[in-house]
Amino acid sequence: MKNVGASVIEIDQLTKTYGAVQAVRGISLRVEQGEIFGFLGPNGAGKTTTIRCMLDVIRPTSGAVRVLGLDAQHDRQALHQRIGYLPGDVRLPGEMTGKQVLNYFSQLQGLQPVLRDELVARFDVELKRPLKGYSKGMRQKIGIVLAFMCDPDLLILDEPTSGLDPLLQKTFNEFLLEEQARGKTVFMSSHIMSDVEKVCQRVAVIRRGELVTVERVEALREKAGQRITVEFAPDASVPVTELERVVGVSDVTLSKGSYHMSMSGPMDALIKALSRHEVLRLHVEEAPLEEVFLKFYEDVPTQQVKVDSVSR
Amino acid sequence: MATIATTRVAPQRRVRGLPVLVNALVNAKTLLGAGAFYAFFIALIVGFLYPSISQINIGAYLGSSAVSGLVGTGGVKITNFSTFSTLIAIELYGAFYGLIFGSIVAYIAGSALPLTIENGTLDLALARPFSRTRYYLELWGAALIASVVLCLLTLLSIWVCTLFVKDANINWQWLTVTQLIEMAFLVFSVGLGMLFGSFLNASRAAGGAAVGIIFLAYFMNTFGSLSNNFNWLLRIEPFYYAPGIQAFLTHDFTQWHPWVLIGVGLLCGLAGLAIFNRRDLPTT
Numbered sequence: 001m002k003n004v005g006a007s008v009i010e011i012d013q014l015t016k017t018y019g020a021v022q023a024v025r026g027i028s029l030r031v032e033q034g035e036i037f038g039f040l041g042p043n044g045a046g047k048t049t050t051i052r053c054m055l056d057v058i059r060p061t062s063g064a065v066r067v068l069g070l071d072a073q074h075d076r077q078a079l080h081q082r083i084g085y086l087p088g089d090v091r092l093p094g095e096m097t098g099k100q101v102l103n104y105f106s107q108l109q110g111l112q113p114v115l116r117d118e119l120v121a122r123f124d125v126e127l128k129r130p131l132k133g134y135s136k137g138m139r140q141k142i143g144i145v146l147a148f149m150c151d152p153d154l155l156i157l158d159e160p161t162s163g164l165d166p167l168l169q170k171t172f173n174e175f176l177l178e179e180q181a182r183g184k185t186v187f188m189s190s191h192i193m194s195d196v197e198k199v200c201q202r203v204a205v206i207r208r209g210e211l212v213t214v215e216r217v218e219a220l221r222e223k224a225g226q227r228i229t230v231e232f233a234p235d236a237s238v239p240v241t242e243l244e245r246v247v248g249v250s251d252v253t254l255s256k257g258s259y260h261m262s263m264s265g266p267m268d269a270l271i272k273a274l275s276r277h278e279v280l281r282l283h284v285e286e287a288p289l290e291e292v293f294l295k296f297y298e299d300v301p302t303q304q305v306k307v308d309s310v311s312r
Numbered sequence: 313m314a315t316i317a318t319t320r321v322a323p324q325r326r327v328r329g330l331p332v333l334v335n336a337l338v339n340a341k342t343l344l345g346a347g348a349f350y351a352f353f354i355a356l357i358v359g360f361l362y363p364s365i366s367q368i369n370i371g372a373y374l375g376s377s378a379v380s381g382l383v384g385t386g387g388v389k390i391t392n393f394s395t396f397s398t399l400i401a402i403e404l405y406g407a408f409y410g411l412i413f414g415s416i417v418a419y420i421a422g423s424a425l426p427l428t429i430e431n432g433t434l435d436l437a438l439a440r441p442f443s444r445t446r447y448y449l450e451l452w453g454a455a456l457i458a459s460v461v462l463c464l465l466t467l468l469s470i471w472v473c474t475l476f477v478k479d480a481n482i483n484w485q486w487l488t489v490t491q492l493i494e495m496a497f498l499v500f501s502v503g504l505g506m507l508f509g510s511f512l513n514a515s516r517a518a519g520g521a522a523v524g525i526i527f528l529a530y531f532m533n534t535f536g537s538l539s540n541n542f543n544w545l546l547r548i549e550p551f552y553y554a555p556g557i558q559a560f561l562t563h564d565f566t567q568w569h570p571w572v573l574i575g576v577g578l579l580c581g582l583a584g585l586a587i588f589n590r591r592d593l594p595t596t
Contacts, residue, residue, distance in 0.1 A: 048595065055439050058592035077441045085439035089595070091432025093339075104433075107331040108440045111323040146436065150323050156439075182320075 006033045007066075008154055008185045009054065014063035016049050016209075023049040025209040026063065031187055031202075036180050038200035038217075039189040042297050046209040047189040048088055051158050054187075055085060068154060081110075084152035088159045088189070090143035094132025098125060098142050105146050113149035120145060122175065123168065136163035144172065148179075155179070157188040161195050173199050193290040197221075205296040212296045217289070224287040225264030231257060233278035246273045262287065332437070332447055336454035339427060340420045347416045347462045351404075352469040358396075358403050359473035366394045396480045398561060400470060401490075405556040409494050411530050413462050414501040414550075418522035421455035421505025423515035429594060430515055438593070448585050452506050459498035463491050483563070490560040496570035496577075497554040501526060503577030503584075510584030513594050526550075550576070 009031035016024040024046040031037040041047050052058045054065050056076045065072040070079045092101050106113040120127060125141045126134070134142070140163040147155060160176075161169045169192070176186055176199050190196050196203060197217060205212040215223075225248075232238050238259070243252045248265040258281075263270060267284075274282070337344075358365075425448070428434040437447060470487065474480040505522040512518035529549040536545035536552070546552040553572045559565040 052435075052593075052595075055435075057435055057438055059590075077443060080439060080441040083439065085436070087432070087435050087439075087595075089432070093431040093433060104331055104335060105436060105440065106326065107328055108437050108442045110325055110328050110441060112326050114321055114323040151320060 007031065008033045008068055009037075009187055010064075010066040011050070011054075012064045014050065014053060014065060015061045016046075016053060016058065017061045022209050024053070024060075024206075027206065027209075027211040028063075029204050029211065029214055031185060033185050034180060034183050035201045036176060036186040036188065036199050038196040038203035039187060039206065040191075040193075040196060040203055040293060040296075041189075041206035041212075045206045047206055048158055049209075050206070051156055051187075051189065054156060055080075055083070082153040084147035084150065084155045086143045086147040086155070086157040086160050088162070090136075090139045092131045092134075092139060092142060095130055097130055098127035098134075101131065101142060102127070102145060102149065106150060109150050111150040115151055116145060116149040119148055123171065137165060137168070140164055141168070153184060155184060155186045155188070157186065159190055160188055161190065161192055169195065193288070193293055196293075197289045205293065207297060220289055220292050221286070223264065224289055224292045225262055226267075227285050227287050228261050228263050228270070229281070229283040230259045230261075230274060230279060231281040232259070233280055236277045238277055243270075243273065246270050330450055330453070332442075332450035333454045333457070335433075336424050336451050337457060339424070340454065340458050343416050343420050344458055344461060347413055347458075348465045350412050350416075351462065351466045352472070354403050354408075355400065355466075355469035355473045358399050359477045362396050362399060362477055365399060366396075396473075396477055397482060400473070400482075401557045401560045404466065404470070405490055405494060405560055407530055407533055407551050409466075409556060410497045410501070410551050410554055411526065413459075413466075413494070414497055415523045415526045417455055417459045417462065417498050418501040418505040418526055419519035420458050421452070421502040421519075422508045422512075422522035423505075423519035424451040424455060425506075425509035425588070426513055426515040426518045429513050434593060435595070444589050445585065448506070448510070448588050451509075452502065452581055452585075455502040455505065456499065459495060459502055462498065463495050466494075467491055483560075486560055486563050489565075490556045493554055493556045493559055493565065493570045496573040497550060497556075500550050500573040500577035500580075503580035507580040507584040507587075510587040511591065 007030045009029070011030075012028050013026045014024055014028070015022065015026050027046075027050065039047055039050070049058065053060050054067055054072055056073050059073065067079055068082055072079065096104070102113060102116055106116070119125070123141045123144060125145055126138055131139065131142070140160075144160065147157065161172055164172060173195060176188075180186065180199075186199075188196075188200070200217055202214065202216050203220065204214040228249075230243075234257075240252050240254055240259070243249055243259060243261060247269045248263050248267075249270060250262045250264075252259060252261040254260075263284075425434075428437070434447075438444065467487065470482065474482055501522070504525055505519065508521045509515075509518040512521065529551055532545045532549040533551040536542045536549065550573055553569040555565040555569060
């Protein structure tokens with residue numbers, strides 16, 4: 001049963017240093033039960049380090065990590081009974097077959113792999129050949145089955161669609177949403193913005209070990225705004241500055257007779273400004289979220305960290 | 313396209329067994345095979361050559377301190393080189409036993425843990441309700457079982473020899489004692505390997521480092537036997553505490569010596585366990 005509002009993951013002031021290198025610097029975040037939470041950031045930002053602290057594969061230098069109400073370090077046995085984990089780079093022993101690997105890890109889990117056969121069928125997983133002949137995508141599919149086969153309450157997925165073809169990415173995203181509908185919580189890191197946009201309710205962006213933002217995807221979408229292209233009648237002479245003065249309009253450029261601009265907020269002022277001229281063509285499209293993410297990746301000072309309310 | 317059932321049965325508990333131990337033994341099969349080959353090869357060669365060797369006077373050669381240091385007779389003054397027992401003792405239970413089989417099990421133990429880092433299974437295993445301690449102990453157990461297997465194969469190879477060697481006259485009771493003494497050396501080698509494997513991330517480096525220590529100890533044993541001035545070298549290397557050849561040929565040995573090897577092996581292994589439990593594990 002869904003119990004929206006209870007924190008499944010609580011990270012408080014997590015710091016991890018390796019000698020002089022600070023891989024993660026005092027990050028704090030909450031993930032609620034039943035949500036799919038995206039954890040984004042460029043390579044080396046500290047995503048995998050954070051995930052590995054959650055799994056007690058590495059120990060935090062300072063800070064606390066609680067998962068499913070349990071201390072990630074001291075209660076790891078009880079905690080891991082309820083976690084499914086997919087590493088960023090799924091590497092498996094080449095001499096074993098897929099079937100042997102699934103059996104080995106369900107033995108380690110100490111639980112029957114109740115979803116194994118269905119997952120194998122759904123993701124079309126090859127089980128008979130030794131794994132040394134598997135492509136990255138085939139290994140990734142095995143990794144997905146390993147993470148989900150014992151029906152865990154919480155899924156921690158590090159780049160889950162890496163190496164999957166577009167069709168399987170779609171299948172996986174649909175599957176994630178189905179799992180969410182069953183009350184499962186998913187914490188996933190990803191570089192594929194379109195995946196994040198499709199499945200995540202909230203995202204955190206981490207850069208150089210520091211949390212840049214935690215936002216609802218809808219809020220990010222609003223921030224991204226729209227891209228607008230306007231073509232006026234040939235005799236209309238519209239200065240760029242006139243459009244720049246409109247509330248919510250930015251980045252106005254004139255190219256091949258068309259005006260291109262970004263728009264955020266209500267469009268009423270822009271419509272009224274355009275109506276003073278003869279408009280031949282008006283094209284409005286949603287700005288891709290990728291641009292917002294990339295801005296976070298590139299140039300947002302970390303002092304501007306905004307942690308969204310945990311309410312959903 | 314298949315879909316996941318909407319109503320699910322909660323996963324039942326299943327018997328765990330010793331999956332890591334079994335998997336480690338499977339990973340060690342090539343090295344175990346090599347060990348079995350050496351055991352049978354040495355025993356059979358001695359068996360086949362025994363009729364000829366027994367006619368040759370090699371006492372002066374094997375009795376010299378340089379050669380006895382290389383062979384690792386442990387200071388035993390061998391007087392009769394013409395018996396099958398003496399030859400098998402020299403060829404199998406001198407320092408060579410520790411050098412060959414100790415190196416094999418040290419490599420198996422040393423590489424066991426880093427191998428699971430390299431093949432990516434350690435991360436996945438520790439993300440499950442499986443403690444680091446149990447994981448380590450199962451790997452340690454696998455290396456010890458490999459040692460027992462090698463000991464049994466050595467005994468088997470000698471028994472096979474006695475089927476076609478006339479007047480082998482093996483004292484099986486003392487041979488068993490000798491084998492137990494050598495087992496103590498293997499316990500030490502396994503502990504040493506586990507220690508290196510607990511903090512090195514590359515299987516070849518960890519296994520190689522443990523083997524390197526065994527070889528270093530062998531050289532110490534060799535030089536220590538050359539002169540009384542170097543006797544102190546013997547006291548600080550493990551071969552001195554595995555007097556297998558002495559037990560087999562003279563039916564006498566210092567009984568606390570093998571316990572030193574077992575003690576040091578256990579200490580090394582436990583130190584490795586402490587390190588493994590505290591350390592951060594790498595992704596590669």
